[in-house]
Amino acid sequence: MFSFLKKNPSNDNWLSRLKNGLSRTGSQLAELLGSGARIDEDLYEELETILITSDVGMDATQLLLADVRRQVKEHKLTEAGQLREALAHALLKLLRPLAQPLETGTHRPYIIMLCGVNGAGKTTSIGKLAKHFQNQGKSVLLAAGDTFRAAAREQLMEWGARNNVTVIAQQSGDAAAVIFDAVHAAQARGIDIVLADTAGRLTTQAHLMEEIKKVRRVIDKALPGAPHEVLLVLDANTGQNALSQVKAFDEALDVSGLVLTKLDGTAKGGVVAAIAKAHPIPVRFIGVGEGLEDLRPFVPEEFIAALLGLEA
Amino acid sequence: MLDNLTSRLSGIVKNLRGQARLTESNIQDALREVRLALLEADVALPVVKELTNQVKQAALGQEVIGSLTPGQALIGVVNRELTKLMGEHNDALNLATVPPAIILMAGLQGAGKTTTSGKLAKLLREQNKKKVLLVSCDVYRPAAIEQLRTLAQQLEIDFFPSDTSQKPQDIALAAHDWARKHHHDVLIVDTAGRLAVDEAMMAEIKELHAALKPIETLFVVDAMTGQDAVNTAKAFGDALPLTGVILTKLDGDARGGAALSVRHITGKPIKFVGVSEKMNGLEAFHPDRMAQRILGMGDVLSLIEEAQRGVDIAEAQKLAKKVQSGKGFDLNDFKAQITQMRKMGGVSALMDKLPAQLSQAAAGSQVDDRQINRLEGIINSMTPWERSHPELIKASRKRRIAAGAGVQVMHVNQLLNQFEQTQKMMKMFSKGGMGKLMRSMAGKFPGMR
Numbered sequence: 001m002f003s004f005l006k007k008n009p010s011n012d013n014w015l016s017r018l019k020n021g022l023s024r025t026g027s028q029l030a031e032l033l034g035s036g037a038r039i040d041e042d043l044y045e046e047l048e049t050i051l052i053t054s055d056v057g058m059d060a061t062q063l064l065l066a067d068v069r070r071q072v073k074e075h076k077l078t079e080a081g082q083l084r085e086a087l088a089h090a091l092l093k094l095l096r097p098l099a100q101p102l103e104t105g106t107h108r109p110y111i112i113m114l115c116g117v118n119g120a121g122k123t124t125s126i127g128k129l130a131k132h133f134q135n136q137g138k139s140v141l142l143a144a145g146d147t148f149r150a151a152a153r154e155q156l157m158e159w160g161a162r163n164n165v166t167v168i169a170q171q172s173g174d175a176a177a178v179i180f181d182a183v184h185a186a187q188a189r190g191i192d193i194v195l196a197d198t199a200g201r202l203t204t205q206a207h208l209m210e211e212i213k214k215v216r217r218v219i220d221k222a223l224p225g226a227p228h229e230v231l232l233v234l235d236a237n238t239g240q241n242a243l244s245q246v247k248a249f250d251e252a253l254d255v256s257g258l259v260l261t262k263l264d265g266t267a268k269g270g271v272v273a274a275i276a277k278a279h280p281i282p283v284r285f286i287g288v289g290e291g292l293e294d295l296r297p298f299v300p301e302e303f304i305a306a307l308l309g310l311e312a
Numbered sequence: 313m314l315d316n317l318t319s320r321l322s323g324i325v326k327n328l329r330g331q332a333r334l335t336e337s338n339i340q341d342a343l344r345e346v347r348l349a350l351l352e353a354d355v356a357l358p359v360v361k362e363l364t365n366q367v368k369q370a371a372l373g374q375e376v377i378g379s380l381t382p383g384q385a386l387i388g389v390v391n392r393e394l395t396k397l398m399g400e401h402n403d404a405l406n407l408a409t410v411p412p413a414i415i416l417m418a419g420l421q422g423a424g425k426t427t428t429s430g431k432l433a434k435l436l437r438e439q440n441k442k443k444v445l446l447v448s449c450d451v452y453r454p455a456a457i458e459q460l461r462t463l464a465q466q467l468e469i470d471f472f473p474s475d476t477s478q479k480p481q482d483i484a485l486a487a488h489d490w491a492r493k494h495h496h497d498v499l500i501v502d503t504a505g506r507l508a509v510d511e512a513m514m515a516e517i518k519e520l521h522a523a524l525k526p527i528e529t530l531f532v533v534d535a536m537t538g539q540d541a542v543n544t545a546k547a548f549g550d551a552l553p554l555t556g557v558i559l560t561k562l563d564g565d566a567r568g569g570a571a572l573s574v575r576h577i578t579g580k581p582i583k584f585v586g587v588s589e590k591m592n593g594l595e596a597f598h599p600d601r602m603a604q605r606i607l608g609m610g611d612v613l614s615l616i617e618e619a620q621r622g623v624d625i626a627e628a629q630k631l632a633k634k635v636q637s638g639k640g641f642d643l644n645d646f647k648a649q650i651t652q653m654r655k656m657g658g659v660s661a662l663m664d665k666l667p668a669q670l671s672q673a674a675a676g677s678q679v680d681d682r683q684i685n686r687l688e689g690i691i692n693s694m695t696p697w698e699r700s701h702p703e704l705i706k707a708s709r710k711r712r713i714a715a716g717a718g719v720q721v722m723h724v725n726q727l728l729n730q731f732e733q734t735q736k737m738m739k740m741f742s743k744g745g746m747g748k749l750m751r752s753m754a755g756k757f758p759g760m761r
Contacts, residue, residue, distance in 0.1 A: 053357050055538040058348060118561060118589075119422025119534065124453075149427075150462035154455035162454075202564035205589070207682055235422060239354030239538020239569065262421065265507040266547070267540040 054270030116233035118200030121261035128295035143182030144169035148199035176218035203248035236269035257284035354569035398599035403581035419532035421505030424560035430463035431594035447487035449480035508547030560586035
């Protein structure tokens with residue numbers, strides 16, 4: 001019944017890390033469902049608790065539980081152990097629409113703009129993304145568009161120097177101008193992918209949200225049709241506020257993909273389920289560690305397997 | 313901030329208001345709403361359970377059941393329990409030791425440790441008159457040291473240089489030495505962000521703590537953190553003898569449930585909250601005020617304190633006199649008010665602290681910081697004579713001013729209208745004599761109708 005978990009590509013190393021990160025939920029579930037107990041209301045309540053403490057949120061939790069109950073009735077499930085599979089299926093149904101890998105071959109240069117709140121991991125993710133694309137044999141150029149935070153530019157430049165990637169930066173000034181330059185430089189040099197950093201901003205700061213809208217407009221001016229992808233970087237530690245981040249940034253910038261970072265901690269990133277329910281946007285990548293290779297495409301089957309502690 | 317929880321809870325009260333008495337059955341509905349609201353505010357589940365239990369116990373007592381306004385009484389109970397959960401009163405930093413008093417900052421990646429270190433240094437210098445030294449032990453994240461150095465430079469705070477090739481412990485000890493020799497009162501040690509499950513990194517900060525023996529070990533946590541706040545706080549609390557917590561990014565629209573959880577789980581007081589990107593955006597945490605804020609009562613006390621800090625007293629008295637006399641309030645004063653408001657963190661910072669109904673009304677009038685900037689620009693394009701004699705400004709002067717400020721004549725008219733209204737309001741106050749407080753408050757809001 002749960003065969004999709006067996007035909008996954010072998011990425012043992014990082015998958016195990018993802019699983020380690022998410023294992024608390026998994027082991028809670030295993031404890032709860034492995035005992036051969038009967039399915040009753042207490043069990044559902046426990047399931048609800050586990051989902052809520054994984055940041056799945058009230059709405060998505062109700063949706064998932066309703067689906068599980070339906071399956072129990074339909075397939076006449078009687079054992080607690082079967083609930084896990086039922087839950088995995090419910091989750092998969094919810095998350096599968098989010099699994100749309102990023103296609104960067106459609107334009108050249110392909111412009112990717114990153115946005116997010118302060119401390120979500122934008123600049124770090126850019127480093128990892130650059131590595132990811134380099135490994136695919138593509139040439140990459142970075143635009144140091146975070147002109148606000150102290151030393152954000154230096155952080156990117158230092159990273160670029162270490163990894164032999166060109167970074168376009170200016171001494172001071174305007175994010176839009178830096179990125180505008182970077183787009184032109186990429187065109188002139190025949191670069192495949194441009195990654196544009198922006199300063200972190202809280203969605204309540206209207207003037208900063210206006211500024212980032214301008215950045216997007218200026219990119220479109222530099223290269224009509226660009227940016228081809230707007231990635232919103234989300235910290236997996238974030239709770240239900242992630243929803244309002246998705247909403248606000250999407251309203252401002254038309255976000256086309258999400259990057260979920262810091263999944264290697266104890267945070268479970270269950271908020272992805274909440275997002276899938278309330279405001280679905282494809283999850284392009286997940287970050288599962290500090291290493292440069294630790295940013296991977298989002299595969300819902302693996303994510304769910306790790307979340308629920310199932311054998312992959 | 314916390315608006316959603318606020319409106320939610322006021323919704324509950326509205327429901328209760330319709331019913332004459334609180335009974336076992338209708339309190340159940342109210343409590344379910346409270347539970348839902350708290351969960352959606354990212355308050356950790358165990359904390360939610362405990363809180364709702366306590367509220368239930370208290371609410372079923374005589375105090376609420378017997379009350380003719382059960383809704384009010386219930387809010388009172390929730391308020392009290394929230395305050396209790398967040399730790400009753402404000403705990404200040406303990407710096408009573410042989411100087412330099414060492415403050416160690418710890419937390420996850422991206423929580424805001426470096427920015428907060430800078431803000432804390434500024435706060436200690438300005439409010440406690442301390443000589444502060446900043447040092448970064450983050451040898452991992454590219455340019456992390458550079459970030460703190462830049463901040464220190466902006467704030468004109470002493471900075472102890474370090475290098476990524478050094479060991480964190482060596483850096484910290486050298487900085488300690490330097491601080492002692494140069495008579496610094498406080499040494500703030502910024503560290504790299506780390507995951508609680510990263511054993512090597514946790515061992516490193518434990519060693520750092522053992523070597524430095526800091527008097528304050530502060531756990532920096534993002535207000536947007538979800539349910540996992542409990543686990544992280546617990547792990548850091550187990551590894552390090554924390555003395556307090558700093559809650560950052562509270563100016564976002566996160567409902568800030570982490571504030572409720574963290575204190576409860578670690579048993580450590582929240583000492584400060586970060587409320588703005590600006591370098592003065594760090595405030596002492598007041599649990600009672602925070603609870604009131606959550607319940608939509610606004611945070612007027614913080615606002616007043618802020619006003620006292622940001623306002624030039626002599627300037628304010630001069631203005632007060634002018635207002636009292638009801639005449640002579642001109643565009644120069646109007647501009648002075650704008651400047652003072654800017655010092656207090658701008659309109660948005662003030663709005664956060666107003667009671668829910670008031671801030672909603674204010675939001676309706678669409679005052680934002682950009683508009684305020686425009687007002688200032690227009691006034692700057694006037695001659696001093698025009699500023700003290702606004703009635704002189706007629707069509708051709710308006711055109712010149714508009715051109716100078718890069719706006720339309722319409723905007724100049726708007727400004728003059730707003731000014732007139734403020735002037736009228738001032739006159740009203742001086743006649744009505746609405747008490748000193750209200751007068752000084754009204755002075756803070758030029759352009760707000």
